[in-house]
Amino acid sequence: MxxxxxxxxxxxxxxxxxxxxxxxxxxxxxxxxxxxxxxxVASDKIVVAEIKEAEPHPNADRLKVTRVDCGEGELRQIVCGAKNYKVGDKVPCALPGAELPGGFTIGETVMRKVESRGMLCAASEIGLTDTEDGLMILPPDAEIGKSVKQLFDSxxxxxxxxxxxxxxxxxxxxxxxxxxxxxKTPLKPLDIPARETTPASGVRTEAPDACPLYTAVRITGVSVGESPVWLKQRLEAIGLRPINNIVDVTNFVLHELGQPLHAFDAAKLSGAIVVRQAAEGESFLALNESRHALTPDDLLISDESGAALALGGIMGGLTSGVTESTTEIVLESAYFTPRGIRRTSRRTALGSDSSYRFERGVDPQGVLTASSLAVRLILETAGGTAEGTTEVAGEAPVLTRPVALDAARLDQLMGGSILLPDAEKILTRLGLTKLPDGTWDVPSFRADLRRHIDLVEEIARVHGLANVPARLRGTFAPASPVDAAHDSDMRVRQRLAALGFYECLTIKLISDTQLADALPLRPLMEGDVIRVKLPLSEDHSVMRPSIIPGLVASAARNVRQGVKSLRLFELGRVFRNAGGGKARDQESETLGVLLSGPVRPANWASPSPEDADIHDLAGLLSTLIPGQPLRLSPRDRKGFVLSGDIKSGDRNIGVYARLHPARERELDIDSPVFCAEIDLAKLRGFGATTRRIEPLPQFPGSSRDAAMEMPADLPNATIEKAIAKHREPLLVSCECFDSFTDPTGTRLPADRKSLAWRFHYRAPDRTLKSGEVDQAHQNLLEAIAKTTAVVYR
Amino acid sequence: MRATDWRILGFDEPRVPRYGPRLPMNESLSAIQADALARIDAAEDPRALEEARIASIGKKGALSLAAAAIKDIPKEEKAAYGQSVNSARAAITAAIEAKQAALQDAADQSALAGIDPTMPGRPLPTGALHPLTLIRDEAVGILRRMGFALADGPEIEDEFHCFDALNTPADHPARNEKDTFYFDSGKLLRTHTSSVQIRTMEADAPPVRIIAPGSAYRRDEIDATHLSVFNQLEGLYIDRDVSLPDLKGTLEYFLHELFGPSTGVRFRPHFFPFTEPSFEIDVKLEIKGQTPRWIEVAGCGMVDPAVFKAVNGSRGDNAYDPAVWTGFAFGMGLDRLAMIRWGIKDIRLLIENDARFLSQFA
Incomplete structure (x- = not known):
């Protein structure tokens, strides 16, 4: 405001x-x-100038060369682009050295080869409000050479x-x-003599809940025209554009007293004013030329013809308002209840200075005062004769009642920082009155003060928190499961950052198109996606069911910026229904990782490092959680390639995939894009149990290698499984350390591969004999060969 | 390195005829020594040096054979001959060791030659936490030291937890479909983390001392200062005799920890439906070369008794009796705190994840 x-x-x-x-x-x-x-006007160097001559500029069609009298004894030549003046007009002239709002200083210049010694100004150029396009035309009696500053109050x-x-x-x-x-200074009393009132005969209210009080005054013989200078200045000072004297008076009263008013052209009314609910679907054409279909919840100001004159308290109708030909008006001042105004204003998306006030609540006791002030000002500015009495339909609702102040609780809440008499003085200053029974009578304009705590709020506000002491204390709080989750998540974040990944934050509302990139732990079914009802745009219309779409968008953005190596992650919530919409609004938290492009930054020593592949993703996952190697277990995912589940032991805790190459091309990403999404609740579980530390081995162990040949498509996991199933007690670890294929088929058939494995054997209590190791190794190799298509070379 | 170590190189010692040159005289000892020293001196690499060693003091080397010839030396000359052999051996051994050291030194020198440490380093991938994580973790860390535990709640909320229980009138503008995201189910995206206050009080009896960082949503077009999804940190403390001095002390302490102990903090009266009295908190931002200015960082206030009433209604008991329990709540925008902390001018940088932005937090 x-x-x-x-x-x-x-x-x-x-x-x-x-x-x-x-x-x-x-x-x-x-x-x-x-x-x-x-x-x-701030500068003294802006003076009243009379335009003596105005000739076309020899070198510019749109400019004129003027010669003006600034009271200096000789004329001043100034080039000017405005069109709205004539010779003989008086205008503001900024002399060289004058500082204008915006911080620039006028100098003497040459404009298109013609000398210009100053600037003729529009109102807005000197800190006033424009009332016309072009130069500000000053009153004819303005004294030439006088500082314009003296003509207008700052x-x-x-x-x-x-x-x-x-x-x-x-x-x-x-x-x-x-x-x-x-x-604590006196307020000048409002000098508004009350007008006499009579029960309404020309007004009928049929909706007393929505409009408990409606008053009207008929004024005849008004002449609509320009407002006097003082009124225009008041409105211009707060950024309003004067319209005509009647409208300006109602606007003035609104900004003076906070009570919205409305003036109808009486000639356009037929019979009494009827305040009623709208009929279902009834049409209303507003002042701003928008048309609205109403409901019975909306309040209309109508007449006996049934015409929709105004949407009560919100906006006048296009046809019922005051125009230049109006000679008789009906001035409305009313109290509309906030709820109805809010509902109608929201439904119709119509808002005004009037509805803004009614929906917050105006003072019911101020309705007649505002009307009286407006009548007086209309008579002063537009002439005419007002009816002797103001017609009143209904009565002003009483919205306040006495409130008790609990001194003990006040003292407790304020920490003893204010004495009761001082607190009471604050209430008194704010217009409250202590009643004989000790409660406080609240003025009608403070309907917000209803409870003890509301009075405390007033006291605290005026007393100021600066005058309240600070106390440092609190209870002990045990760590909650959310604390544990936060700590676990922070460890994951720090580990990923240490591994060279950037943490991202993406918007949780995504587009329908982005859903194709989603990699939720369980695939989405029809009805599993949650959509907001009124999205701001298509781009943000769906609650993300997966973090991957956001990361993919971030990757594409970075690629456009020339970034080659993409190592991104995000932790956060994802949203979905489950079972085709049966279990609704499920929220869970996941970790999303995206890996693409060179594994190391390119540098002079290795100018083109190789792109990350699926094994880099596998390596990342195997080291992500200390002591909990995560493994990849292939499974097809629609729309992706090289996809599968991420497993910890036998448990699925996430999914991984490479974007479909077609999608990578669509995004202009030249390198394969690998993604993984992991259920954070499950990751947090790993941190819940403390790991016991293994004692260091006391006896040496032995290693044996094996070269295994097998069909090229036999997954390594099959061999791992066979090894695990055999449960060789002496085996402490094993790993695949080499892989060989020959696509030409010369050294190995093209459909075969050879893997080299190394097995480590050790006993906790003795040094193994060579024969024992050989035997254990032999048993293991046989066990592997029995369940898989492996042959040893 | 000792001379014998060179044998591990595995060079065969040169074969010498079994009955070789006979009876070298003292003069010949001098010749053997001179010859050996010359070969040692001429050796340019460890292999040549080892060959020189074998040829002179190796098992079948010239000096060794000469030493063996002592048996043919007349008795009275044996001692002098032995001394000459030993002195020749010592001289040869010393020369070999000196030469070995010189060769090793030269090898070490050449191994280091041509290395330019001023070439750019071979980089490792760098990573970083998001600024929002950094500021959130810092804020959480401070408040945990002050005894606050973390709490949480759903982001897809119902009107009761987001508005009704927080004393928001049924026709409050915040409930507008223009300002809040709704779903067909009637649920909505929480417009503030304050809903966690209600969730926590429903679940736990007082006293309560919690903080809840989390996302909130408003139907704002995304621009330099607005995000439709933003991040807040909510706090709630309910106990017996919680008062305005507690609110002031707690939040001043927190902000001094976050922004520095001499930072100006002020509380401006404000209005929130769920607290009364309510305040907004400004801190004085003093940046070199800029006029100090007050900037809003948080809202706070004493929990409105109407909130307790709603919670009791939902719990079906009188656990939060407003006559017994009082409390304060606060909320702040984490995005805003991050922007203030690092001088981020455009809030969109926080969600665009541009590597050029993120790498500045590495």
Whole structure:
């Protein structure tokens, strides 16, 4: 909300306060000061000039060469591009040396070979509000050579953010009332004589819940026209454009008292005003020319013809408003309940300064005051005659009731930092009154004060947290399962970072197209994807069921930037339904890893390092969790290649895959892209049990090698399985250390491969004899050959 | 290295005729020594040196054969002859050792020649944690020292936990479909981590002292200062006699730990439906070459009794009796803290995962 400091000063004396004092005061009263904009002419070197001549510029079609009188005894030549003036007009002229808003200084220049000694200015160029396109035309009686600054008051515009619980601050008077209470200075009383009221005859309310109070005044013989200077200046000071005297008065009263008003052209009404619910589907054409289909939940201001004149409290209709030919008006001032305004405003997406206030809650006791002020100002500015009385339908609801202040609890909450009498003084300053029974009577404009704690809040706010002592204490809290999860996740993160991976953070809302990259632990079925109802865009419409789509998008982005080596990971939540939508809204946490491109950064010593392959991914997974080698177990995944499950022992804990080569080409990634996604809950489980440390071996062991030949497509895992199944007690470890194939078929048939394995044997309690090792090795090799298609070479 | 070590090279000793040159005289000892020293001196590599050694003091070397000839020396000359042999052997051995050292030294020198340590290093892949992780872990670390434990809750929430129980009016603008992501099921994406307050109080009886870092969602178009998915850290402390001094002490301490002990901290009155009184917290950002300015980092306040009432209703007991228990809650934007900490001007950098950005945290 915009507040003009000059306007504010009409209600209280702020002469000894600087702008920064007021900024602080508002800030610590709970009103956020979002901007402080100085308004008005700042430089003394902007003077009133009369245009004496204006000739076309010899070298530019759009410019003119003017000669102006600035009261210097001789004319000043200035090149000007504006069109809206005529010779004889008086305009602001910035002389060389004048500083204009935006921080630039006027000098003497040559524009297209013609000398220009100053600048003729538009209002906005000298810190005022434009009322027309082009130069600012000053009143004809402005004295030539006089500083323009003296013609216009300077002002300060405060851009404020008022919290939703304080609608009483949404007007200059309310803001002044608050400042007066905080500053302990007197507030100038509002001088608005009350008008007489009569029960309404020209108004009928059929929806008293939505509109408990509706008042109307008929004013005849008005002449719609331009507002006087003071009124236009008030509105311009807060950034509003004056329209005509009637509309300007209603806008002024809204920003003065916070009470929205509406003026109807009486000629366009037939019969009494009817405040009623809209019919289902009833059409309303708003002032801003948007059309809306209404529901019975919406409140219409109508008449006996049934016409939809205004959407109550929100916006007038296009056809019922005041125009230049209007001579008779009906001035509405009413109280609309916040709920209805909010609902209609949301449904129709119509909002206005009026609905903004009604939906937060205006002061029901201020409805008639605002009407009286508006009537007086309309008569002053537009002439005419007002009906002797204001018609009133319904009555002002009482929204406040006395509230008790619990002194003991106040003392506890404030840490004893304020004495009760001082606390009570704060309430009194804020307009509350202590009743004989000790409770506090709340003024009608503070309907937000309903409970003890609301009074405490006021006291704490005015007292200030700066005046409350700080206490350092707390209870002990045992670590929760979430703590354990956090620690486990941090270890995984640190390990991956140490292994040369960058942690990513991707948006959890992804696009439908990105779903193709998803690699969830269990494949998605129809109905498993969770979509938001009203996405901001197609790109962010689906809750990610997997981290991989985000990582793939990040990879593609980096590739576009010329990054070759991609080592990315992310830990975070994924979302899905399960069983085709049966189990809904399941959230789990996973680790996603993406690996692509050179395994090492290229350098002078190895200018083209090889690209990561599936074995690099396998290597990463085998070392990711200390003491828990994870293994790859191939299984087809639609849309991917080289895919499968990630296993810890027999348990599936994740999935891995290479993107389909077609997808890699689509993304312009030249190297294979490997991905893995692992269930974090299962990874965390590994950290839950403390590992026992093995004693170091006391006796030497022996190794034996074996060269195995087998069909090329026999997985290594089959051999591992056979070895494990044999359970040789002396075998302590084994590994495949070489692999040989010959695609030409000369040294080995092309459909065969040869693997070299090394086996380590050891006994914990003695040095093995050579014969024992040989025997154990022989037994193992036979066992492998029995269950697999392996032959020894 | 000792001379004998060279034998491990496995060179065959040269065969010498069994009945070789006879009776070398003293003069011939001098000749043998001179000849050996000359060969040693001329040796250019370990192999030549070893050959010289074998030819002179090897088992069948010239000096060894000459030494064996002592048996033919007249008795009275034996001692002098023996001495001459020994002195020749000592001279030859010393020359061999000196030559070995010189050759090794030369080999070591040549092994190091031509290495330019100023060439660029052969890089290892670098990795890094995301700045959001860094700031979150730091904040969590500080608050854990202060006795807060971690808590959690779903991101797909219902209106009760996200709004109703947090004292948000039924027609509050935050519930607007324009501002909040809803699902057809009626559920929504939590608009703040404050819903974890309710989840925690439903599950655990007081006292409660928890923090909950997590994501929240608002229907904001993504731009330099907004993300539709952002990250918060929520805190809640409920106990007997928790007061504004506790809130102030706790949060001032936290912010001083995070931003430095001399950082200015101020509490501005504000409004949140679920706390009363409510405050926003600013810290004074003082950067060299910039005018110090107050920037908002957190919101906080005393838990509104209406929240306790809602929790009790949901629990079906009076565990959170507002007459007995009071508490404070706070929330802060982790993305914002990261932006402040590292001077990040555009929030989108946090989700774009550009390696040029991420590598700055390595």
């Amino acid at each position: 915009n507040i003009s400091l000059n306007w504010l000063s009409t209600h209280l004396d702020l002469s000894d306060k600087s702008v920064s004092d007021i900024d602080d005061l508002l800030t610590f009263a709970g009103v956020e000061v979002e901007g402080v904009v100085p308004k008005g 002002d300060t515009l405060l851009e404020l953010e008022v919290t939703p619980n304080r609608p009483d601050l949404l007007g200059h008077y309310g803001m002044a009332r608050e400042l007066a209470a905080l500053l």
